[in-house]
Amino acid sequence: MRRKAAVAGHFYPAHATAIKRQIESLITETTPQREVMGAVAPHAGYVYSGPVAVKVYQRIKAAQTILLLGPNHGAGMDMAAPPKAAIMAQGTWDMPNGEADINLALSSLLMNETDLLEDAPWAHEWEHSLEVQVPFLQYFNGDIQIVPIIIWNLADEEITSLAAALARGLKKYGRPVTVIASTDFSHYIPHELAKLKDAMAIEKIIALDGMGLVEVVRRERISMCGYLATAVVIETLKALGATKAELVDYKTSGDVSGDYASVVGYGGLVIS
Template sequence: MIRKATVAGAFYPDTKEAINAQIDSFDTRAGEPEPVMGLVVPHAGYTYSGEVAAKVYAGAKVASSVVMIGPNHRGGAGAPSLAIMSEGAWETPAGTVLVNDALASHIMAETPLLEDAPQEHELEHSLEVQVPFLLRLQDKVKIVPIIISHIPDDFIETVADGIYMGIKKFGDGVTLLASTDFSHYVSQNVAERLDGEAIDRILNLDSRGLLDIVREKRISMCGVAPVALVIEVCKAMGAVKAELVDYKTSGDITGDYSSVVGYGGFLIS
């Protein structure tokens, strides 16, 4: 299956030249990129969250294969809990990336909860917006896309173990990527307070604490499960720290701080 771009021209430009120009316009102020096990990046339109994402990517040496995990914003009660696209390619104006079918096969063999459901990916934007950034780092990068519609907290570690074992059996270098935005449509002060609590848990690589605080404080963090999952897989791979690269809100772009969305970017190593 070839997945066509669905949010080009809306979330990001619809030509390669314009995409590269917008990415180049972001102020990253990065030093030398370093090897990382995982990334946490936002997925709003580039106008709003692109600079945060660009700073994360600028600081990372990404492997030749990336397991991308994001939320399924359209997934209703009948959607698979975890939907993987196990083969094919993703087309964007920035270029085409192949799905790493060998890596996907290993992950599926170790993770029975994963359902091969490429149709779930057709309209989901949270991973598509990452592809142009990845292509700037690795023009031959391959991906394994996974989206989550709903998963009990108690299953996070089980799924993480399966993904880790699949990566281990695959053997080659793999980077994990979690796609999330933080608080949605609250004031700047509320977003900074609530998101700060979630950020603290991520910095401590505390996936259970992250899940608990998001539920307890009702933080509207759409990718909390993907982030928790990536934290657990990275810890199994030996990760010992997370770094907050940047945090901004939509208010920093629009000037309207009465109702904002939060965007945070992290490197896990």
């Protein structure tokens, strides 16, 4: 199955040369790449979240295979029970700057470890949260393979269960895989309030406290769309030996638009 780029020409340019030009325009510093276990990156249009995303991706030397987790923004909302965690287990993503094949060997291992993953390629058709990560990965790391998972809803015990299953599958795979959580932070609140709320969420990520992140997001009503995906990534990487998370950058859309009355927060972190 081939998935066409859904948001090329909207969230990021539609042509390879324009993508390259925009990414290079976002680079404001020179920094060496290093091997990390994973990262947290935003997924808005490049004009808004690109300055944060590029600082994440220029720092990480990603493995050839990337396990991508993000929120499901609406696929299956008309269903009685949308897939809790929808994986696209095989196929190819046709991107403007080259194909990204799905790593069937890894996706099969992961699906064998848990019933929480449902092979639902249709759920990925219009979802942007993972797609916008791919051009950055291709620019900084060349030819890549991906395994995409989008999350609709998980109970607390399902978060830990899915994370444990992913960790088991990754161990059985036995080759390097970079695990990335795609999320934006607060949505459509004043700039200073967004910074305050998002700092609470970022504190939990830096502490590698996935369930603490879930708790603070719910308690403080932080409108962080990918908090479940981020919690799963944190708990997965901890099970694989992660000991450190670092904040790379944080901005809001107001830093770009000048409108600080209603902003979206963007945070970038690396996990090692």
